[in-house]
Every structure is written in structure tokens, then in C-alpha cells.
Amino acid sequence: MKISILKIFASLFIIIVCHAFTSSAQISVEKRRxxxxxxxxxxxxxxxxxxxxxxxxxxxxxxxxxxxxxxxxxxxxxxxxxxxxxxxxxxxxxxxxxxxxxxxxxxxxxxxxxxxxxxxxxxxxxxxxxxxxxxxxxxxxxxxxxxxxxxxxxxxxxxxxxxxxxxxxxxxxxxxxxxxxxxxxxxxxxxxxxxxxxxxxxxxxxxxxxLNKTNALHVIPNGTFVRSNLSANKAIVTASVTLKNDALVSAKFNIQQDVLDATGKVVASQTLSNLDLKVLEEKEFTLDIPLENPQLWDLENPYLYSLSTTVIKNGQIADLYKTPFGIRTIRFDAENGFFLNGKRVEIKGTNNHQDHAGVGVALPDELQYFRISKLKEMGSNAYRCSHNPPTVELLEVCDKLGMLVIDENRLMGINDQHLNDVKRLIVRDRNHPSIISWSIGNEEWNIEGNITGARIASTMQAFVKTIDTTRAVTAAISGGIGNGISTVIDLLGYNYVATKNTDEQHQKFPKQFSWGTEEGSTVATRGIYVDNRDKNELAAYDVRQNANFLSLEDGWKHYASRPYLAGMFIWTGFDYRGEPTPFGWPSVLSYFGMLDLCGFPKDSAWFLKSWWSDQPTLHLLPHWNWKGKEGKPIEVWAYSNCDEVELFLNKKSLGKKPMEKNGHLSWTVNYSPGVLEAVGFKNGKKISDVVKTTSDPKSVSVKQENIEVTKSDIAVLTVNVNDALGNLVPTANNEINFEITGPAEIIGVGNGNPTSLEKDQFLEEIGIVGISNLKEKTISHLEDVSELSTDVNGWVDAFKEDRNQEFGKKTKSLIYRGDFELPEWNDQTKITFFYKSIGKEQSIYINGKKIADKISADKKGNIFVLDRSVIKPGKNTIAILATPLLKVNSWDVINSDPGAFQVLKPALAWKRKLFNGFAQVIVQKAGEKGDVYISATSPGLKSANFKIKL
Known part of the structure; x- marks a missing residue:
């Protein structure tokens, strides 16, 4: 047998690649997973x-x-x-x-x-x-x-x-x-x-x-579980893998487990040999892999290893399965909170739903990096998936960027469906080092405070531990505590301590771990500083929503002053669609976020950044555009972690104040246009923040946000307007029009306005118009057009008679007539008839005008783009002259649907109003190479022409 040089090189390449996954370069590979x-x-x-x-x-x-x-x-x-x-x-x-x-x-x-x-x-x-x-x-x-x-x-x-x-x-x-x-x-x-x-x-x-393809002997979906034990400078990596033999014969095989570092280098290996699985058998195999001097996953350095599982059968690699994982220790302590790698970490978390401006819940993967990065900028180190299993991509981003996670179940219950749902969540997600807790439920008001809830929670908690013992189990309680679920859960989640005594619960249950799964719940509109309930606007100062909730500041002070509480999760990090508390229509977004739906920060984000990060921070609110309020008092706040802050108006000092830990500063200032400046000192270093009175908008500006990936397929663009001096106008609400050129497309726009009813997306509109009242009548031959415009009274319903061979003997040709109703259209509207053959041969007429002459049956159908001279708005008629299709076998199905009309209206131009100075555009790459530009225009303003990096 002759073997080509090309095949020899290909075989050598396969052997070399396999060497990265197995110790033997002699092992060949079956078809890859x-x-x-x-x-x-x-x-x-x-x-x-x-x-x-x-x-x-x-x-x-x-x-x-x-x-x-x-x-x-x-x-x-x-x-x-x-x-x-x-x-x-x-x-x-x-x-x-x-x-x-x-x-x-x-x-x-x-x-x-x-x-x-x-x-x-x-x-x-x-x-x-x-x-x-x-x-x-x-x-x-x-x-x-x-x-x-x-x-x-x-x-x-x-x-x-x-x-x-x-x-x-x-x-x-x-x-x-x-x-x-x-x-x-x-x-x-x-x-x-x-x-x-x-x-x-x-x-x-x-x-x-x-679409997943494997060999018959393979690792089942989500079939690995990697955990580790640390001792001194050594880790024991315990790797479990579940295999299934879907072949109809038994299989003998070996398993090789390789630990790869972040560069892809094998740093530890172990092998299990002489294993077997019977026909259709599924089984888990576990081994321990010693690893010297492991690098730990933590918030500052989220180092990731991967486990490469190689299944070897008959000298061939039957399957290769790769599992990213991290090595770290986590521990909750009833007196001292949460510990990561032996170091106490104060949980500074946010709750979040999964939608974003413009795109809803269909988030491109890179948008998860943008969102998690925005939360980290605020000082947040933890993320609660409220209140459902997240996307895999979100967890991957938290692993890579260093963000702790509560992974939450959707619905409590103890039957097979409920428990199987919990199992699917845990088995899918258990290798993510970012996850520190499984949440079995949230605010189950009907059961959380009674014996039923206690029983359900106990069963679910025990069930979770049969799958994963490495993480704590939590449940979020918003009602009363001291009974029901709060008496049996290992890690109690407090939702809103304004109505609860955490000290009393801690004394009563001294071994119970605890943290705040929801706190704050303040409501504010970004860029608004005076309540206007007629317009559904709430000032962005941090105040209590009502007696059932603490302010953001008071909530954080409660948790920060109690070491037994591991920390808290703010409700919420981002605004989200729905729940526009305390309003209804026309508010369509929530008001809870520290960031709005686009990720533009509200002022409270700087309060958290002041006390959740070590970065010197100073932020003034409100803006300083108050035309008509000259001489009237304006409440001025400063969020800062400086030791002291001095406030100046037009260079005149209004006083210096020491900063209370976990607090804020305030002054009452009589408004005068100009420059309001805060100057702070942190460890002797000066920092400042300035707000200025701006003039009218003069130009549009576009900036591309940073996304922490090597190469992104999306771009997140911030759009605003500037005055003649280049200052951002914080009160601007201009409508901006967008046009994109190059191999990319806009996929969504937003501005964070809770009451905006503007379109999120501008897409082509497709209407589908079917044919109704389809009748038939026998005609003498295919050219017989005498019945094209006659009355159909007396005609029979089409296809009422079976199309068997007997029908074919007596009926050589038919005419079918039906109606279709078209909407009004404009010059850009495209109307297409997608025809499906209902005859061996057929001619087609619309409103008496022939569009097809004696065309043969086509299984793929025919397409006719209709000229305006053929059709009209309103009722139209279609006639099809055909030789009948006939059954060969009695069970055959003959097509009786002649098709439908597609009415396509092109998409309108993309646009969005600014909301208090800002709008957002999300752009996605379309595949080809080439430069991408976006133009942003607004009447009376200088336009922006921006080159997007993709």
C-alpha cells in the first residue's frame, strides 16, 4: 500500500498533538470530541x-x-x-x-x-x-x-x-x-x-x-469534578470523571488525568489502568493527583489550571475532555465571616438579573466582561445570581476576573423534578472556583417561616451535600427569622435587616454562618437630584426607600461593624427591566441599581467605591446646572474615603470636614453658577473632584469602553454631548442618530432612563400573509383560463377529495383560487411569494396576471419577488392552474399548501435620546475584516465620526 507524504505528515502531527495530552507519543487518536x-x-x-x-x-x-x-x-x-x-x-x-x-x-x-x-x-x-x-x-x-x-x-x-x-x-x-x-x-x-x-x-x-459529537466511550456532559486539599506547599487535586460506554459491546480502557498550568504545560499527572464498562454502563472514576507549589486562585490573581482527561482504548485516544479549575480554600466562620485561602475577606457583593440595555437577556459573551468589570471598578468582589442559574459565560468571566459568586437555584421543592434541577445546576457549575455558595431559594414567603419551609430546606440542603460538600448552602430570608428555614440553613442569608435583629439570631444560633443576601434596596434615578413623582423621578441621594429598608450607608455600616456577618450583597448592582418600584407605567426599569441598565454609575456607586476599595476616591453630587435657582439652597454631598474634605465654590472655601468611616459628607450651598470643587487628603495626598456649570450642547462625542478580553467581537460605545469648552453636559437629553459602516452591526441601544419607551432595537419587519379560502375546480387542460375571474360559488374546498390514483384518472387539470390580504406598503417594502408546488406542472396568476408559466414541481419551492403592478393593498386573488399531484401509496401526504407571501419592511435608522448626558450603543462584529466607523449626529450639533476597534 502506498502512503502519501501528506498523510505521513498528518499522522506525525496527530501524534505530536496527542503528546500534549498523554505520556505516550505512540497513541493514535479516534475522532476528536x-x-x-x-x-x-x-x-x-x-x-x-x-x-x-x-x-x-x-x-x-x-x-x-x-x-x-x-x-x-x-x-x-x-x-x-x-x-x-x-x-x-x-x-x-x-x-x-x-x-x-x-x-x-x-x-x-x-x-x-x-x-x-x-x-x-x-x-x-x-x-x-x-x-x-x-x-x-x-x-x-x-x-x-x-x-x-x-x-x-x-x-x-x-x-x-x-x-x-x-x-x-x-x-x-x-x-x-x-x-x-x-x-x-x-x-x-x-x-x-x-x-x-x-x-x-x-x-x-x-x-x-x-452540536456535540463524541466517540461511543466518552466523558458524559459536565462529567468531571475537580477539588483540592492544601497542605503547606502541596495540593492534592482530586479528579473525578464519569464515563459512559454507549457502544453495544463492553469497553476496556485507561484514564490519564493531566493538570495543566495557565500556559498549557503539564505540571502533574496520574493514570488509572485496566478499567472496563459494560454495554450502556455509566460509572465515576476518581484519583488523587499531587501538585507541588500550586498557585492559588484569589481575587487579585485569579489563577486557573485545567484538567485534561484522556480516555485511552485499544491504544487510541477515545476522548479528550478539558476542565478549567482553580485551587483555593474557602471557609465560613460563625464568628468571623468568610475566609479565602485562610485570609478573611469581607463580602462586598451585588445582586443582579441577567439583562442589559438594548439586548435584553441575549448578551454577547464579551458583554459579561464589561458588566463584571464595571462592578469590580465599584469595589465589588462578589456576585449573586438573582434568582436563577446564570449563563456559563458569566461564571467563566467571574473565574477569570476574580469575582466570588452565589449560584442560585430557581425554585424550592423536594420532588424529583426540583431536586434534579438543583443537581443539574451544581453538576454544571461545580468546577468554577468563583462559586463559594449554593443558594437553594429566595424569599419563599409562603413557606420560609414555617415547619414546611424548614423541612424542604433541610431536605434540599442535605441533597446538595450529596453532590458537593466543598461549599456552603444558603437561602435568602426576607420575612421573620428565628423560625422556619432560618433555623435549619447552614448559611443564613438576610434580606433587609431593617426588620430583623441579626444579633439576636446570632446569639440564638451561635454556630450558624450568616451574611446579607440583599441589602440597601434604595431607589434612585441617575442624574436626577430632586424628586418629581409626577414624572416617576427619584433623587439620587442615598435615602431609605421606606421603613422596611435601610439606606445604602446604614446597611453597610450594619454589616461592616459585625465580624460574624460575612458581608452583604446590595440590591442591586445594575438596574434591570421590570419591578419599577415604587412606580408603575410608564416606568419600565427598576430604580435599585448602583449602575443603570447600561452600566453608567449612579452616585451611590461612589459611596461603595469609597469604602469597598483602597483606591483614593472623591465624588461630588449633584451636577451644577441649576438655572433659575440662583441663591437657593442646594444639598451637596461628597462620597470619599479621604481623611478630610474641603468644599470650594468659585474658589471660595465653604468649610473643611473630617470624613466618618463608612459615611459621607454634606453641605447646604446657595447656588451660584461656576465651579464647585471638593479637595480631599488621603494619607497626605491631595485628590479633588469638580462639577461645573455648562453651557448649551455644541458637539456629539463617542467613546469606546474597555473590555478585558484579548480580542472582542463587540464594542460598547458611550455617547454624550459637550458644550463649547468641551465639558460634558450632564443634563442633556438630545436625540442622537447612528449610522454604521464596515463589517459590523448595531445590536442594541439604551440610555438607562427608567421611563423611556424608545425602541431597544431597529430591525426589519417581516409579515407573513397566507392564502385563505382556497377552492378548486376541474378544468379541461392547463391552458384553460376561462375560470380565472369567475365567481367561485359552487367550487369545492381545495384538496377535500383524496389525491389517489383514481382521482388522477378522472381529473387531468385543476384550477385553484384563493385570496390573500396585503397591508399598505411604501417604496422600500419588498413583497415575495414563496410558492410550494401543488401540481406536477402549474401556471400561477395573481390578480389575473401571469407570474409563472407551466413550471414543474420543485421540492425546494419557487420564489417570486412581486412587482407592484401585480399586487395591491387589501384583497388580492391568486389562481393556480395545475396537473394534480397524486399519491403513490395510500399513506403518502400530498402538499396542499401553495405557500405564503413575505412582506419585508427594511429597518428604520438607529437612534436614541441621551438621558441626563448619556446613551449607549452596542456594536457586534459581522465576520469580515475591515474598518468599522460609526457616525453620531444630532440636529444643530457637530457630529462625531468614530473608528471602532474590533
Missing amino acids: EHILIDTSWRFAFGHPYDTKKDYQNGTGYFSYLAKTGYGDGAADPAFDDRTWRKLNLPHDCAVEQPFNEKASFSHGFKAVGRNFPDASVGWYRKSVFIPASDLGRKISIAFDGVFRNSIVWVNGNYLGTEPSGYLGFEYDITDYLNYGGENVIAVRADVTMEEGWFYEGAGIYRHAW
Whole structure:
């Protein structure tokens, strides 16, 4: 046998690569595990929760997909024609695209989805993937990181399953359903009619989707668990891996576990030999790996190792599975709080939901870096996933940037579904060093203070410990303490201590760990300094919301003065959609954040930065634009960690004051335009902050925010306006128009305004118009046009008679007539007819004008872009003259749907009003290389033309 030089080099390359994962360079490799992102080229359209006609007749067949395997019908049928549907890429949030409506859900930000809006509450997604014939014999699955909500998935018409939760990822084995060497159709139906939480949750496939391929002997999904024990300068890394043998014969194999440092160098290894698994057997294997002089993961240096698991069978590598992990110790102490690597760390955390301005919950991965970096700038070191499992990417960012995490379960309960959901969360996330606690629940008011809650919490806590004993279990309590869940939970989470006596609880339960899972809950509008409840505006001074909540400052003082409390989590880090307490419509965002929905800081962020970081900080509020209030008193505050601060107005001292620890300073100043300056001293060093009276806006300015990744596919742009001297105008609310050129696109805009009802996204609009009242009549031949415009009274409903061979003997030609209703359009509107053959040969007429002449049946269908002279707004008629399609077998299904009309309106230009000086634009790379520019214009202002770095 002759072997080409190319094949020899390829074999040598494989051996060299394998050497990085195994000690033997003689071991060859079976087909590698593949983790393939399938986010691109999906089709999307809205269905309907109860009107089957609007839901593409899904589930209406004689045999449903629940009755017989492979009977997915309607949009779940692989033969379904989705050409009229919108093309898009994942992640996708179809809720954020919808308008605001006063009749929509208060808690979900008044977006027009949900029970009151059935036409926008079921989203269908379809995609075709090619599977090579060479993949036969491998295990293949599809995985979704998150679909909101109540998703149903089919592949090639085969029902795979239903996932009720919008937050848990799920994976289905599709090995035996596939068409190897051909196309395979994935269909997903998501239904958001019913809400899962009480905050904005989005809709659709809003996280990544994957195609996973492995050999028959493989590591199961999330099948590794890495933990470590430290002693002196040595760590024992305990590595567990669960393998499954999906072959129909038993398997013998070895497992090699390699620890790789951050550069990819193998620094420790161990091997398990002579192992076996029976047919379809699944089993966990564990070994200890000594590691000398380990580098620890901590907040300042979040060092990450990785575990490379190599499964070797018959001298070949059957599977390679890589697991990032960190080595660190964590410990809670009932008297002294939390310890990381033996050092007490005061928890300075924030609660956060998962949405962002412009994009809703469909966050590009790099946006997680932006958000976590903004929280770290504020001095925060901990993040609570409120109140649901987060994206994998969020946890990866927390691992890499150094942010501690409470990973939270969505719903308490003890049946198999509840406990299995908890298990899926923990098994997915347990290798992340950032996670320090599992939360089993939040504010379960109906049970948290009674024996039922105590029993449920005890069971769930015990169950969690069967999966992971390395982390504490917490639950957040907002009601009374001293009974129910608060008596049995290992790590008590206080939600709002204004109504609780933590000292009394600590004395009563001296061995219980505790921290503040929610505190502060102050409400403020960024850049507003006078309450105006008629406009739903709240001043950004730190004051108590009401008697049930402490101010931010008083809350922090409570926790900072009690070492037994490990720290606290502010409600919230970022504003979020929904829960616009204390208002309703037209407020659509919360007011709780230290940062607004875009990440622009409110003044309270500087209070936290003053006492949560060692960085010298001084911040003045409010702005100094108070035209019409000359001579009237203005409350001036300074947030600072300086030893003392002196305030000057137009260079005149208004007094020097010492700074109280964990406090702030205030002065009452009679307004005079000019310059207000604060000067502080920290350890003898001078720092200052200045606010100036500005003139009218003169120019638009664009700045690109830093994202801590090597190469980002997105850009976050801050937009503001400046006066003639270049000063940012903090009160500006100009509308800015945006235009982008180059290989990128705008994917969202925002400004943090809680009452803004502007569009988040400007997208093309697609309407789908079907054909109704389809009738038929026999004609003599295909050229017989005598019935094109006659009355259809007396015609029969189309396809009422079975298209068997007997029908073909008596009927040589037919005319079909139907109606379709077109909306008004403009010059940019494109109307396309996507035709599906209903005859062996056919001619098509619209409003009596021929658009196709004797075309043969085409399984792929035909596309006709319609000229305006053929169609009109309102009622139109279509006639199809055809020779009938006939069944060969009695069970054959003959197409009876002639297709639909797509009405496409191009997207409007992107724009957004500034809110108190700021707006945000999120840009995403479109794939090709080339320079990307954005122009930002506003009438009467000098425009900005900015080159984006991507």
C-alpha cells in the first residue's frame, strides 16, 4: 500500500498533538470530541399558544408527536417550508424586540409579550445542520444553554423533550434520529405565555446552542469534578470523571488525568489502568493527583489550571475532555465571616438579573466582561445570581476576573423534578472556583417561616451535600427569622435587616454562618437630584426607600461593624427591566441599581467605591446646572474615603470636614453658577473632584469602553454631548442618530432612563400573509383560463377529495383560487411569494396576471419577488392552474399548501435620546475584516465620526 507524504505528515502531527495530552507519543487518536457552536442561520417566526392555525397546525395530526415517534407536524415537520421566516443568529431575545404596552406585565418591564399578547408569546426556531456520513457510529447530541421558556425540541420530526425552565441548560441525544450524509432539521418551540419569575426574563433561545459529537466511550456532559486539599506547599487535586460506554459491546480502557498550568504545560499527572464498562454502563472514576507549589486562585490573581482527561482504548485516544479549575480554600466562620485561602475577606457583593440595555437577556459573551468589570471598578468582589442559574459565560468571566459568586437555584421543592434541577445546576457549575455558595431559594414567603419551609430546606440542603460538600448552602430570608428555614440553613442569608435583629439570631444560633443576601434596596434615578413623582423621578441621594429598608450607608455600616456577618450583597448592582418600584407605567426599569441598565454609575456607586476599595476616591453630587435657582439652597454631598474634605465654590472655601468611616459628607450651598470643587487628603495626598456649570450642547462625542478580553467581537460605545469648552453636559437629553459602516452591526441601544419607551432595537419587519379560502375546480387542460375571474360559488374546498390514483384518472387539470390580504406598503417594502408546488406542472396568476408559466414541481419551492403592478393593498386573488399531484401509496401526504407571501419592511435608522448626558450603543462584529466607523449626529450639533476597534 502506498502512503502519501501528506498523510505521513498528518499522522506525525496527530501524534505530536496527542503528546500534549498523554505520556505516550505512540497513541493514535479516534475522532476528536467536537463542541460545535450552531448559533448561526436560524429561522424564526411567532406561533401562538392556543390558536393552532396561527401555530402552524403543530400537534393537530391524527398521530401526534406524543403518540408516534417521528410524527412532528406543522413547523416541527422537517418538510415544513420556513422560507418566509426571519433569518437570525443566536443568542436571540424576541421579547426585547417588542414594543412597550401598558397592558403588559409590570414585573417584566411592560414588554408586549405574555398572556395578554398571545401573538408574540410563542417563538418558533428552525435550523438545518449537515451530518457527514463518516459520523455514523459516534454519539451526537444537541445542547441548549437556555431557552425561555417551556421549550419543546424536535429533530427530523422526532420529539426529543420538553424543558419547562427558562434558565437550565439541557441536552438531547439525537444519534439514532439523524440522516447521516444529509441535512437534519432542528425545530424549537418556546412559550412565554406564563412567567417563571417576577423580573424581566426575555423570550426565545437567548443562550448558545451546540452540536456535540463524541466517540461511543466518552466523558458524559459536565462529567468531571475537580477539588483540592492544601497542605503547606502541596495540593492534592482530586479528579473525578464519569464515563459512559454507549457502544453495544463492553469497553476496556485507561484514564490519564493531566493538570495543566495557565500556559498549557503539564505540571502533574496520574493514570488509572485496566478499567472496563459494560454495554450502556455509566460509572465515576476518581484519583488523587499531587501538585507541588500550586498557585492559588484569589481575587487579585485569579489563577486557573485545567484538567485534561484522556480516555485511552485499544491504544487510541477515545476522548479528550478539558476542565478549567482553580485551587483555593474557602471557609465560613460563625464568628468571623468568610475566609479565602485562610485570609478573611469581607463580602462586598451585588445582586443582579441577567439583562442589559438594548439586548435584553441575549448578551454577547464579551458583554459579561464589561458588566463584571464595571462592578469590580465599584469595589465589588462578589456576585449573586438573582434568582436563577446564570449563563456559563458569566461564571467563566467571574473565574477569570476574580469575582466570588452565589449560584442560585430557581425554585424550592423536594420532588424529583426540583431536586434534579438543583443537581443539574451544581453538576454544571461545580468546577468554577468563583462559586463559594449554593443558594437553594429566595424569599419563599409562603413557606420560609414555617415547619414546611424548614423541612424542604433541610431536605434540599442535605441533597446538595450529596453532590458537593466543598461549599456552603444558603437561602435568602426576607420575612421573620428565628423560625422556619432560618433555623435549619447552614448559611443564613438576610434580606433587609431593617426588620430583623441579626444579633439576636446570632446569639440564638451561635454556630450558624450568616451574611446579607440583599441589602440597601434604595431607589434612585441617575442624574436626577430632586424628586418629581409626577414624572416617576427619584433623587439620587442615598435615602431609605421606606421603613422596611435601610439606606445604602446604614446597611453597610450594619454589616461592616459585625465580624460574624460575612458581608452583604446590595440590591442591586445594575438596574434591570421590570419591578419599577415604587412606580408603575410608564416606568419600565427598576430604580435599585448602583449602575443603570447600561452600566453608567449612579452616585451611590461612589459611596461603595469609597469604602469597598483602597483606591483614593472623591465624588461630588449633584451636577451644577441649576438655572433659575440662583441663591437657593442646594444639598451637596461628597462620597470619599479621604481623611478630610474641603468644599470650594468659585474658589471660595465653604468649610473643611473630617470624613466618618463608612459615611459621607454634606453641605447646604446657595447656588451660584461656576465651579464647585471638593479637595480631599488621603494619607497626605491631595485628590479633588469638580462639577461645573455648562453651557448649551455644541458637539456629539463617542467613546469606546474597555473590555478585558484579548480580542472582542463587540464594542460598547458611550455617547454624550459637550458644550463649547468641551465639558460634558450632564443634563442633556438630545436625540442622537447612528449610522454604521464596515463589517459590523448595531445590536442594541439604551440610555438607562427608567421611563423611556424608545425602541431597544431597529430591525426589519417581516409579515407573513397566507392564502385563505382556497377552492378548486376541474378544468379541461392547463391552458384553460376561462375560470380565472369567475365567481367561485359552487367550487369545492381545495384538496377535500383524496389525491389517489383514481382521482388522477378522472381529473387531468385543476384550477385553484384563493385570496390573500396585503397591508399598505411604501417604496422600500419588498413583497415575495414563496410558492410550494401543488401540481406536477402549474401556471400561477395573481390578480389575473401571469407570474409563472407551466413550471414543474420543485421540492425546494419557487420564489417570486412581486412587482407592484401585480399586487395591491387589501384583497388580492391568486389562481393556480395545475396537473394534480397524486399519491403513490395510500399513506403518502400530498402538499396542499401553495405557500405564503413575505412582506419585508427594511429597518428604520438607529437612534436614541441621551438621558441626563448619556446613551449607549452596542456594536457586534459581522465576520469580515475591515474598518468599522460609526457616525453620531444630532440636529444643530457637530457630529462625531468614530473608528471602532474590533
